[in-house]
Amino acid sequence: MLQVRDIETFYGETQVLFGTTLEVGAGEVVALLGANGVGKTTTIRSILGLTPATAGSVRFDGADVTRRPTHEIARLGIGWVPDDRRIFPTLTVAQNLAIARRSTRFRSWRLEEMFEIFSALEHLMRRDSENLSGGEMQMVAISRALLGSPGLVLFDEPSQGLAPKIVQDVMKTIRRLRDEGIACLVVEQNAVSALEVADRVYVMSHGRMVHEGPAADLLADDGLRRRLLGI
Numbered sequence: 447m448l449q450v451r452d453i454e455t456f457y458g459e460t461q462v463l464f465g466t467t468l469e470v471g472a473g474e475v476v477a478l479l480g481a482n483g484v485g486k487t488t489t490i491r492s493i494l495g496l497t498p499a500t501a502g503s504v505r506f507d508g509a510d511v512t513r514r515p516t517h518e519i520a521r522l523g524i525g526w527v528p529d530d531r532r533i534f535p536t537l538t539v540a541q542n543l544a545i546a547r548r549s550t551r552f553r554s555w556r557l558e559e560m561f562e563i564f565s566a567l568e569h570l571m572r573r574d575s576e577n578l579s580g581g582e583m584q585m586v587a588i589s590r591a592l593l594g595s596p597g598l599v600l601f602d603e604p605s606q607g608l609a610p611k612i613v614q615d616v617m618k619t620i621r622r623l624r625d626e627g628i629a630c631l632v633v634e635q636n637a638v639s640a641l642e643v644a645d646r647v648y649v650m651s652h653g654r655m656v657h658e659g660p661a662a663d664l665l666a667d668d669g670l671r672r673r674l675l676g677i
């Protein structure tokens with residue numbers, strides 16, 4: 447579904463990605479881990495064309511999207527759950543969700559299905575989004591991504607700032623998406639939660655991948671985990 451090959455990305459003169467390569471298959475959850483500042487968010491930004499790669503390629507669903515504008519890339523079926531959620535604060539929850547609707551070649555989701563996944567969401571629909579708690583915002587951010595009919599969802603730090611029970615709900619939702627055949631790329635500081643939900647994992651350091659393999663292997667190998675992730 448997603449193939450990122452040898453991408454190089456800069457902020458101005460500063461190079462952040464030095465030949466980053468990764469793949470996510472349909473119905474696969476892939477975790478992207480690594481210390482602060484190694485380039486995980488920049489990898490997501492390059493996939494979405496927000497900070498386009500200057501070398502290498504990004505392919506989604508068979509199409510080369512490397513230097514296409516972000517709105518075109520999103521319209522092909524890439525959903526994004528950003529680390530700062532980016533919910534429009536002056537709109538209600540219902541309005542935030544209404545403007546996210548999009549049809550793609552992938553499965554579309556009904557609002558009622560969002561209410562099944564997040565039982566609290568139905569009662570939040572009329573609320574102004576600026577008054578939501580962190581967990582409520584995350585429900586809205588994930589629902590918004592799904593209402594855009596994605597084939598791939600990019601999650602940036604989905605558990606950041608959330609209570610443990612809500613983190614469990616988010617991870618359960620990611621499993622559900624996988625079961626529906628949606629590809630998920632999950633950038634996380636909370637490495638254990640990410641490894642528990644992921645099929646495969648990449649570990650990044652200084653803009654390059656330094657490890658790739660089954661998530662279960664890294665979860666089981668204390669020595670390797672300590673060396674790569676310090677935990």
Ligand SMILES: Nc1ncnc2c1ncn2[C@@H]1O[C@H](COP(=O)(O)OP(=O)(O)OP(=O)(O)O)[C@@H](O)[C@H]1O
Nearest residue numbers: 457460462480481482483484485486487488489635
């Ligand atoms: N807009 C920007 N302008 C200049 N440099 C940036 C910008 N955004 C990020 N950087 C730098 O790029 C590097 C990689 O940042 P990035 O956010 O991709 O890392 P990360 O692995 O996602 O880390 P974190 O978990 O802290 O978000 C860092 O050194 C960061 O300071």
